[in-house]
Amino acid sequence: MAVLLVLLVLLLTEPGFSQTNNHDNDTNDRIGYFCGRNAVTSLPNFVKNRNTTLSDLRMQLLSKRVVYAKAQALSAGDPVFAAAQCRNYLSVDRCVACFDAGVSELTNCSAANGYVIFDNCFIRYEDFDEFYPDPYFMMDGTGSQYLSCGNNQSTFNQGVDGVLSNIKDATPKTSNYYVASITQVTSENATVYATAQCIANINQTICQTCMNAAYDKLTTCLPSTQGRFSDMACFVRYSELPFFDDNQTTDITTVLKGEAGMPLVSNTRNKSNVNCNYDMIGHSRKLVAVVAAAVGGVVLFFLILVLWLFYRRKKSKKTAQGDFIYVDFSLILTD
Ligand SMILES: *[C@@H]1O[C@H](CO)[C@@H](O)[C@H](O)[C@H]1NC(C)=O
Ligand SMILES: *[C@@H]1O[C@H](CO)[C@@H](O)[C@H](O)[C@H]1NC(C)=O
Ligand SMILES: *[C@@H]1O[C@H](CO)[C@@H](O)[C@H](O)[C@H]1NC(C)=O
Ligand SMILES: *[C@@H]1O[C@H](CO)[C@@H](O)[C@H](O)[C@H]1NC(C)=O
Numbered sequence: 001m002a003v004l005l006v007l008l009v010l011l012l013t014e015p016g017f018s019q020t021n022n023h024d025n026d027t028n029d030r031i032g033y034f035c036g037r038n039a040v041t042s043l044p045n046f047v048k049n050r051n052t053t054l055s056d057l058r059m060q061l062l063s064k065r066v067v068y069a070k071a072q073a074l075s076a077g078d079p080v081f082a083a084a085q086c087r088n089y090l091s092v093d094r095c096v097a098c099f100d101a102g103v104s105e106l107t108n109c110s111a112a113n114g115y116v117i118f119d120n121c122f123i124r125y126e127d128f129d130e131f132y133p134d135p136y137f138m139m140d141g142t143g144s145q146y147l148s149c150g151n152n153q154s155t156f157n158q159g160v161d162g163v164l165s166n167i168k169d170a171t172p173k174t175s176n177y178y179v180a181s182i183t184q185v186t187s188e189n190a191t192v193y194a195t196a197q198c199i200a201n202i203n204q205t206i207c208q209t210c211m212n213a214a215y216d217k218l219t220t221c222l223p224s225t226q227g228r229f230s231d232m233a234c235f236v237r238y239s240e241l242p243f244f245d246d247n248q249t250t251d252i253t254t255v256l257k258g259e260a261g262m263p264l265v266s267n268t269r270n271k272s273n274v275n276c277n278y279d280m281i282g283h284s285r286k287l288v289a290v291v292a293a294a295v296g297g298v299v300l301f302f303l304i305l306v307l308w309l310f311y312r313r314k315k316s317k318k319t320a321q322g323d324f325i326y327v328d329f330s331l332i333l334t335d
């Protein structure tokens with residue numbers, strides 16, 4: 001009951017949209033920030049566990065050069081489960097700098113759970129671990145959404161809409177849920193820089209749902225020259241000005257064509273070979289194969305059934321059961 005009450009308070013105090021601008025590449029401006037209201041049983045234990053997980057995360061981002069890290073500390077009660085993610089286009093140094101900025105914000109939460117969302121990174125810690133696969137766990141469906149639209153207006157409406165639509169479709173299909181694209185919109189004489197990232201550890205459905213929300217919200221920013229969306233599961237940003245290097249782009253055209261993503265970082269080698277049956281031609285080939293297999297299976301099934309019935313009939317010609325089975329069989333046939 002107490003938990004429910006705390007939950008209710010959390011839900012009611014969820015922050016909403018913010019409208020800010022003037023973000024820069026490395027100012028590590030905050031997009032979203034939240035401190036929970038959970039009460040810890042022992043403050044020293046909680047602080048110790050939080051410190052342990054946060055330094056574990058930092059170590060992973062720095063030494064293992066990963067963009068996503070998970071850590072937990074459960075000793076002496078007041079467990080802390082934490083995760084951090086940097087945007088894939090960042091250098092390790094910039095990633096860690098963002099992480100450090102985030103940690104100093106989160107210490108404001110004192111003895112409570114919290115999260116902080118920056119342009120460049122995301123940090124979250126809780127006293128439960130269900131949020132790893134389900135970022136909206138204990139939240140009302142989507143959790144908090146943050147939208148930030150720039151104040152400058154431009155003419156590149158159509159172009160941005162198209163780009164955002166493409167990355168919405170492509171991101172959940174990449175193996176690392178990450179896209180960065182630079183699009184020249186010749187008709188509008190503009191260049192659109194856009195990136196999207198879903199948090200690791202979630203399934204494609206959640207990533208796609210979040211991307212759909214991001215698209216719906218960000219298109220309301222237009223004709224703003226820049227926009228950002230974030231919630232617990234994903235981050236999407238577009239701008240007329242560059243915020244990642246040209247050599248950091250990912251190839252979304254192959255993903256959109258239906259092939260497997262070609263991520264910058266991949267653990268699976270020869271993925272293109274494995275997944276080449278996902279292109280358009282492969283799809284119809286796959287369909288033919290599936291139909292053939294299904295037809296073959298049905299034929300085989302009936303063949304075996306007929307043989308079995310013959311056998312049964314021979315064995316027990318005089319019982320009523322044989323006839324009953326025949327009735328069943330015809331029912332199957334006419335079905
Ligand atoms: C936890 O970290 C903060 C700063 O990050 C530090 O001031 C504090 O002493 C640390 N506490 C423990 C118990 O390590
Ligand atoms: C956290 O505390 C620092 C120092 O008191 C302050 O500058 C900063 O704005 C605070 N952050 C939030 C999100 O309240
Ligand atoms: C995706 O993950 C969520 C949260 O764990 C779960 O509720 C949902 O059933 C999953 N969907 C699929 C298709 O696996
Ligand atoms: C917005 O416009 C101002 C003044 O025209 C300019 O200095 C600034 O760079 C613009 N910002 C963006 C993000 O386009």
Ligand SMILES: *[C@@H]1O[C@H](CO)[C@@H](O)[C@H](O)[C@H]1NC(C)=O
Nearest residue numbers: 155185186187188189190191
């Ligand atoms: C396109 O933009 C560039 C720089 O912003 C400008 O110099 C050029 O005149 C523009 N071209 C057209 C056709 O508007």
Ligand SMILES: *[C@@H]1O[C@H](CO)[C@@H](O)[C@H](O)[C@H]1NC(C)=O
Nearest residue numbers: 024025026242243244245246
């Ligand atoms: C932001 O980053 C992009 C790409 O790295 C770079 O081209 C641009 O000059 C940077 N902008 C600022 C204000 O540092």
Ligand SMILES: *[C@@H]1O[C@H](CO)[C@@H](O)[C@H](O)[C@H]1NC(C)=O
Nearest residue numbers: 091244245246247248249264
């Ligand atoms: C990308 O380009 C920047 C300079 O623009 C360079 O510092 C960086 O090493 C390059 N990264 C890769 C992966 O090639």
Ligand SMILES: *[C@@H]1O[C@H](CO)[C@@H](O)[C@H](O)[C@H]1NC(C)=O
Nearest residue numbers: 267268269270271272273274
């Ligand atoms: C990738 O596939 C090629 C040809 O199918 C094979 O020669 C090569 O060893 C494979 N590479 C890896 C890393 O599996």
